[in-house]
Amino acid sequence: MVSRLSVGDVFVVPTGDGRAGVGQVVGLYGKDAYYFAIFDAVFPAAEAESRAVDALSAPLLFLALSLDAKVHAGHWSVVSHAEVRASIPLPAYKEVVSSPENVEVVDFSGTRRRSATRLEAAALRERKVVAPVRLERAFRASLGLEPWIDAFDDLLVRGQVTSSDIFG
DSSP, X not given: OOSSOOTTEEEEEEOSSSEEEEEEEEEEETTTEEEEEEEEEEEEHHHHHHHHHHHTTSOEEEXXXXXXXXXXXXXXXXXXXXXXXXXXXXXXXXXXXXXXXOEEEEOTTSSOEEEOOHHHHHHOOBOOEEOHHHHHHHHHHHTTSSOOOGXXXXXXXXXXXXXXXXXX
């Protein structure tokens, strides 16, 4: 078991049907929250560890800010460590500070911020931390192993404003 996750850690996500997917820690927020990327690749469970790094070149399927409970419980196994693709679209968020009129735009890590324009305040999402089981269930649903629910839509990577869009 890994004592603490690091950016670049590659992990295996079992699907419950003898297969497994692959995820990677692609960013940090604070000390205890992690951006997990789940890639559009699935392997027989017996091959997942040896092929995990290969999956990192697959399209990005899901991206979410989450916690390490599935790793610490032993449900997801860290199997490797690899460079994070520069093309991973780490999001920017909006935060209301002190009053509803005072909105700031914040990078994925929470370390860079500035006042948001009116357009940014309207377009940006608020930061949300999701349980890792939601990522696992969304991955299973993407494979037809359980029903797709609306809550999984927020995990899809599509048209989100990124930290690099805002802060360069």
